[in-house]
Each structure stands twice: as C-alpha cells, then as structure tokens.
Amino acid sequence: MAILEVKNIKKSFGKTEVLKGISFSLNEGEVISLIGSSGSGKTTLLRCLNFLETPDSGTISVGDNVLFDGENSKALTDNEIRENRLHFGLVFQSFNLFPQYNVLDNVTLAPKLLKKGSTEEIEQNARALIDKVGLTEKIGNYPCELSGGQQQRVAIARALAMNPDILCFDEPTSALDPELTGEVLRVIKGLKESGSTMIVVTHEMEFAKNVSDKIIFMADGVIEEMGTPEQIFENPQSDKTRHFLQNSLEKI
Amino acid sequence: MSFLEVTSFLWDGFMVSLLIFAVTLLCGAPLGLPIAFCSMSRWKPLKVISKIFVWIVRGVPLMLQIFIIYYVPGLLFDFPLFSHVDRYVSINFGIADAGRILAVLIAFTINYACYFSEIYRGGIESISKGQYEAGYVLGLTKSQIFKKIILKQVIKRIVPPMSNEIITLIKDTALANCIMVCEIIKQAKELAATKALIWPLFFTGVFYLIFVGLLTIILGRVEKKLDYFKS
Numbered sequence: 001m002a003i004l005e006v007k008n009i010k011k012s013f014g015k016t017e018v019l020k021g022i023s024f025s026l027n028e029g030e031v032i033s034l035i036g037s038s039g040s041g042k043t044t045l046l047r048c049l050n051f052l053e054t055p056d057s058g059t060i061s062v063g064d065n066v067l068f069d070g071e072n073s074k075a076l077t078d079n080e081i082r083e084n085r086l087h088f089g090l091v092f093q094s095f096n097l098f099p100q101y102n103v104l105d106n107v108t109l110a111p112k113l114l115k116k117g118s119t120e121e122i123e124q125n126a127r128a129l130i131d132k133v134g135l136t137e138k139i140g141n142y143p144c145e146l147s148g149g150q151q152q153r154v155a156i157a158r159a160l161a162m163n164p165d166i167l168c169f170d171e172p173t174s175a176l177d178p179e180l181t182g183e184v185l186r187v188i189k190g191l192k193e194s195g196s197t198m199i200v201v202t203h204e205m206e207f208a209k210n211v212s213d214k215i216i217f218m219a220d221g222v223i224e225e226m227g228t229p230e231q232i233f234e235n236p237q238s239d240k241t242r243h244f245l246q247n248s249l250e251k252i
Numbered sequence: 253m254s255f256l257e258v259t260s261f262l263w264d265g266f267m268v269s270l271l272i273f274a275v276t277l278l279c280g281a282p283l284g285l286p287i288a289f290c291s292m293s294r295w296k297p298l299k300v301i302s303k304i305f306v307w308i309v310r311g312v313p314l315m316l317q318i319f320i321i322y323y324v325p326g327l328l329f330d331f332p333l334f335s336h337v338d339r340y341v342s343i344n345f346g347i348a349d350a351g352r353i354l355a356v357l358i359a360f361t362i363n364y365a366c367y368f369s370e371i372y373r374g375g376i377e378s379i380s381k382g383q384y385e386a387g388y389v390l391g392l393t394k395s396q397i398f399k400k401i402i403l404k405q406v407i408k409r410i411v412p413p414m415s416n417e418i419i420t421l422i423k424d425t426a427l428a429n430c431i432m433v434c435e436i437i438k439q440a441k442e443l444a445a446t447k448a449l450i451w452p453l454f455f456t457g458v459f460y461l462i463f464v465g466l467l468t469i470i471l472g473r474v475e476k477k478l479d480y481f482k483s
Contacts, residue, residue, distance in 0.1 A: 050389050078394070086391040096386035099481045100404045110390035113400060144482035162390055 003028045003197055004049075004166055009058035010070075011044055018044045019055070020221040026166065026199065026214075031192050033208035034201045036218035037244060042201045045218070046168050049199070050090045051081050062087045062165055089159035089167040093174050095151040097143040097158070103130060104139045107158045116162070129157040133187050149180030153187055160191075167191070169200040185211075205248050209233050217241045258443065258452050265439030266459045268353065269425040272435065276360040276421060283361065284368030291373055309366040315427050317363055322355040322431050349433055356428040360421075367417055375410040376402070379483075408478040415471040419464055 002025040011019040018041045026032055034042040047053040049060065057070030067084040068076070076084070097106050107126040116122060130139055133153035143151055152172055159167055169188065173181035185207050191198065192211055202208055208215060208229065215232040217225045217240075225232060225241045236242045253261075290302035309317070326332030337351030379402050387397035429438035440453040 052385055052388060082388075082391055082393065085389055088389065090385075090389040092382060092386065094382055096380075096382040098383070098386070098401050099483045100408075109400065110387075110392055113396050114391055142481050158390070 001028070002026060003063055005059070005061040006049070007059045007061075009045065009048055009055045009060070011041075011048060011053060011055050018221055019048070021058070022218075022221075022223055023058075024216060024223065024226060026197060028197055029195045030213040031196075031198045031200065031211055032214045032216060033212040034199065034216050034218060035203070035205070035208055035244070035248075036224070040218040041221045042218050043170055046090065046170050046199065046201055049166075049168060050088045051076075051085050052090075086162065087165045089162060089164035091152070091155050091159050091167070091169045091172050093171040095143075095148070095155045095175070097151055097154055099143050102140050102142050103135060103146075103154050106143070106154055107161045110158070111161050114162075122161075126157070126161055129160050130154070132160075132190070133157045134183075147180060148176045149183045152176065152184045156184075156187055156191075160196075165197060167196055167198045169198065169202070171201050171203065173202070173204060203248070205233075205245070217244065219244070253443070253447055253449065258449070258455070261443065262436055262439050262452060262456060262459065265434055265436035266456075268349075268428070268433060269422070269435045269459075270463075271353070272356055272360060272425040272428055272433075273422050275357050276364050277418065279357075279361045280364035281368055283365035284372055287365055287369035288372035288376065291369060292376065306366045306369060309363055310370075314359065314363050314424060315430050318356055318359040318427060318430055321359040322352065352431050352433045353428070355431065356433055360424070364417070364421060368414070371410050371413045371417065372406070374413075375406040378409055379405050404478075405483040408481070408483055411471070411475050411478065415467075415475070418471065419467055422463055422467070423460060 004026040006025065007023045009019050009022040010017070022041075022045055024032070034045065036042055044053060048055045051068075054076075055068065055070060058068075059066060059070065060068040065087075067087065098109065101109060104123070104126055107129060108122050111117065111122045111125070112119065117125075127136070127139070130136055133156055135150060135153055135157070138146060138150060138154075143154070146154065156167075156172075172188070173184050176184065181204065185204065188198070188200065188207075189211050200208070200212070210229075212229055215227060215229050216223055217232060217236075217238075219240045225236060225238045232241065233245065236245060287302060287306065290298050291306065293299045293302070322334050323332075325334065334351035334355045337354055338349065339351075341347050341350035383401055383405070384397055387401050392400070425435055426437045428435045429441070432438065434442075436456045436459055437453070440456050443449045443452045
C-alpha cells in the first residue's frame with residue numbers, strides 16, 4: 001500500500017512554473033531517487049513535501065491522511081503545517097546543524113521540545129541513532145569540530161530522531177569533498193536495509209542505481225521518466241533521459 | 253582644595269554618569285528588540301514608521317534630542333514637566349536635578365534603543381535561512397526556533413558591535429551637562445569656574461579610562477564565553 005501519494009503538484013515562483021504537475025506514489029520501505037539536471041524542480045518538489053513551500057495545486061497524502069489539497073481553498077494554519085511536517089524528515093545539502101549544540105543535543109533538541117517521551121528515552125534513542133551513523137566517539141563535539149561527512153551523518157540522526165514516515169534527502173553529498181561522500185551514502189544504504197522509506201535527490205548515479213527501488217527522472221518541471229533502476233539506466237525511453245545519463249555517466 | 257577633595261567631588265559627578273549609563277543600558281537594550289521587530293515587520297506601514305523613527309533618532313544629534321525632550325513640554329504645552337519634577341523632588345526628598353536627569357534618561361534610552369535595534373536587526377537577518385528551515389522540518393514552532401536556535405547565534409554575532417556601542421555610551425553621558433546635569437564633566441567645569449582649577453577637567457579622563465578598561469575586560473569575557481561554537 002502506498003504510504004505517500006502525490007497527485008498533480010504544481011508550483012510557480014512568480015512567472016516561472018517550476019513544477020508542472022507531478023504525480024507519483026511511494027510504498028512503505030521503498031527508496032525513490034530523484035535525478036535530473038539543475039533547475040528541473042527536484043529540490044522544489046522535496047521542499048513542497050516538507051511544507052517549506054506551498055504547492056499552488058495538487059494533493060499530498062500520507063497513508064490515509066490528505067495533508068494538502070490545492071482544491072481546498074482554506075489555507076493551512078501554522079499548526080497544521082507543523083503537524084504535516086512531522087510525517088517527513090529532511091536532510092539538507094548544507095547540513096544546517098545547530099552550531100551552538102553538541103552532537104547529542106542536536107539530535108535530542110526537537111524530541112525534547114516536542115515532548116516525544118521522557119528525557120531518558122529520548123537520550124537513549126539519540127545515542128542509538130548516533131551509534132547507527134557511526135559517531136559515538138563524537139557525541140560531545142560541536143558541529144564546527146566535525147568534518148562535512150560527519151556533520152551530514154549527525155543531520156541524518158537528527159532527522160531520524162523525530163521518527164518520520166518518510167525521510168527526504170536534498171543532494172546530501174553535493175557539499176562534500178569527494179572522499180567524504182562514501183560515508184554518508186553508506187549510512188543511507190544502511191537505512192534502506194533497516195526498512196526506512198526515503199526520497200533522495202541525488203547526482204550520484206551509481207548510488208541511485210544501487211540503492212533505489214524506483215528512479216524518477218525530472219526535466220523542466222515534469223516527470224520525464226519513471227521506473228526501476230534497470231529500466232532507467234539500461235533502457236531509457238526518453239531522449240532527454242538518455243542525453244542526461246550520457247552526460248552524467250561520461251568518463252573523462 | 254586637596255587632591256582627595258577634588259577626587260571625591262568628581263566622584264559624585266561620575267555616579268551620575270554611571271546612573272545614566274546603567275539606566276540607558278537596562279531600558280534601551282530591551283526596548284531595542286521591539287523596534288528591531290517592527291523594522292523587520294512584514295506589515296509595511298509598521299515597517300515604514302519604525303524605519304522613519306530610527307532614521308530621525310539616529311540622524312539628529314543626541315544633544316539636540318536632550319534639549320527637545322527637556323524643553324518641549326514647556327514650550328508646546330505650557331507645562332515644563334521636568335522643572336516641576338526638579339522642584340518637587342528637591343523639596344520633598346532633597347535630591348537635586350531629578351527632573352533634568354529624568355529628561356536625559358528618556359532621551360538616552362530612546363536614542364540608544366534605536367542604535368541597539370539596528371544591531372539586533374543586523375544580527376537576526378544574518379542568520380541563514382537554513383537554520384530556520386532545519387527547525388521547521390523537525391516540527392518546531394516559530395517561537396521555539398527563535399528561542400532555542402536563533403537567539404544564541406544572534407547574541408554571539410552582536411556582542412562585538414554591542415560592546416562598541418556600550419563603550420560609546422559611557423562617554424556620551426557627558427552630553428547631559430548641556431542641560432546642567434551634574435555629571436562628572438559638569439562637576440569639573442564647576443571647579444574651574446569657582447576655584448580656578450583647570451586640572452580636574454583633564455583628570456576626569458582617568459575615570460572614563462578606568463571604567464572603559466573594566467567594560468573591555470567584562471565584554472571580552474562574554475565574547476570568549478561564546479567562543480565554543482562557530483556560527
């Protein structure tokens with residue numbers, strides 16, 4: 001059964017139509033990779049799912065809840081938007097850790113403020129997550145003392161601490177030195193093995209190929225092609241997809 | 253007059269300087285915050301009004317503002333409020349200059365609140381959008397995000413410019429002598445006029461220097477305390 005159902009999402013910024021009607025669904029435990037060139041609308045789509053942007057029309061449903069319905073003219077209240085966001089987690093390209101908190105406090109801040117359990121439970125859970133991303137020995141360190149890859153792994157633990165239904169990644173390795181991307185991608189791969197439902201915007205084609213259940217190739221605000229990694233990478237139907245993959249996989 | 257007598261006479265004046273300093277800081281620093289929020293308001297009229305207000309207060313000499321606050325009630329409404337306070341307090345409590353000091357405190361507080369508000373605004377606007385968004389996607393409320401995430405980063409960023417402004421403030425208190433408030437410079441001028449002693453006027457500098465030295469040490473410590481993170 002689909003845990004996420006997105007129907008006909010449209011979004012414009014001023015006169016530029018960034019999303020021209022996006023529909024897809026995601027089953028529990030599945031991983032979707034969003035690929036496509038810059039400006040194709042991948043990040044905007046992810047931001048719409050996390051309610052950092054409000055779509056102009058379309059619907060977003062998680063399980064049986066319709067979180068957003070463009071037809072329903074009544075604007076969502078701040079509180080409804082906040083509730084909706086709890087279904088999703090988002091890991092940013094630029095990490096956005098809270099600099100004044102150490103690793104443990106970054107992970108526990110939101111669960112503690114939103115009273116997701118007793119302090120002991122929250123800390124125990126946070127320690128387990130920090131261990132899962134392999135940073136137990138850095139638990140008392142501040143973000144400025146960590147490498148980019150380590151910061152991104154903390155950001156993943158922080159997102160997981162709110163136990164979202166769907167975890168989204170917005171180019172999680174684009175801001176990293178090449179030798180640090182591996183550690184982050186391995187963590188994401190590990191999450192797939194433990195059954196997390198994820199949407200990953202990425203430029204790492206090998207990773208998309210190996211980890212995803214489904215690939216969505218976006219171009220100019222529409223889904224140009226959608227399918228299994230085999231279909232997309234081995235036998236792309238659209239010219240645009242073929243052209244994009246050729247450029248992306250080109251060995252120099 | 254002996255050195256000790258002069259020092260003690262100047263010390264009385266310096267207490268008035270310190271009073272102006274402390275009240276301006278304690279009232280002006282919090283007052284700057286709502287002004288900063290108004291200047292950042294999404295509601296245009298409020299934003300415009302607050303920007304014009306800040307422009308006027310920062311654009312006119314503080315000395316002139318002291319004159320305006322002190323004389324306007326009498327000139328415009330035929331009610332010299334501060335002279336009345338002066339008289340009332342000195343008759344009932346035996347404290348001189350209370351009304352004049354009150355006028356100075358009001359002028360200083362408004363003036364410094366505007367300067368502080370601009371520092372706050374700069375600090376708040378310098379925090380990256382990503383910090384807010386990170387809070388939003390975790391499901392935090394706007395006020396939780398401001399209090400728990402943004403505020404401390406803002407404080408770290410505004411400590412150096414605030415330190416500057418605070419050091420300027422203690423020296424600005426000398427402007428109070430334009431309406432005959434007995435702060436330290438006024439006291440020294442008094443000695444020059446009545447006892448023909450000019451050196452106390454230059455000696456007042458030592459008071460300021462020592463106090464600014466202390467401030468520098470304290471503010472340096474605050475800055476150091478926030479050194480544990482980078483933002």
